[in-house]
Amino acid sequence: DAGVIQSPRHEVTEMGQEVTLRCKPISGHDYLFWYRQTMMRGLELLIYFNNNVPIDDSGMPEDRFSAKMPNASFSTLKIQPSEPRDSAVYFCASSLGDRLYEQYFGPGTRLTVT
């Protein structure tokens, strides 16, 4: 079975541009999580969904960040406008409700904002 799929793997953009990160969770998983990893702050939870519904977005840094999950097999994280401090690796993870904390991570998207 395929794991969590993320695209693109690398994204380089200029400050002020819109960035969209994509995620396909493991089939059958009902929880989806978006994380950000930096050297300074480590791995931080941004937002998570249950059955396509956003449950907790308290980790989203500011209004420039938004996330959607239009169906069970697809989610997006959008940054508009992007800033250099948004540079990080963004991970998507998914899990099953009965093993909620056993999360399976995608390979990540390395975002560089110049």
Add this chain to the structure above:
Amino acid sequence: TQLLEQSPQFLSIQEGENLTVYCNSSSVFSSLQWYRQEPGEGPVLLVTVVTGGEVKKLKRLTFQFGDARKDSSLHITAAQPGDTGLYLCAGGTSYGKLTFGQGTILTVHP
């Protein structure tokens, strides 16, 4: 805010040595996970512990959950170069959320 502190931050050892990584908090967690991450990849789940005092073994890796469910340790016996990576502990907090430690970067030299 529930925090997890890992120690040491960096560990550089020779092949064949033993090592222990610690994960401590002042908060109680419903479960604790250990992940391993290699450069350019996402974290990979190694183990979940849920019961205070629980010990789990995965080949040369031994994981322990503290009796009070506030701390955990990872012990590796006879480390090998293939064990090199970033080790992360994560505690299950309010429903659905994981709090991650800062990680321990382990380098095992041949």
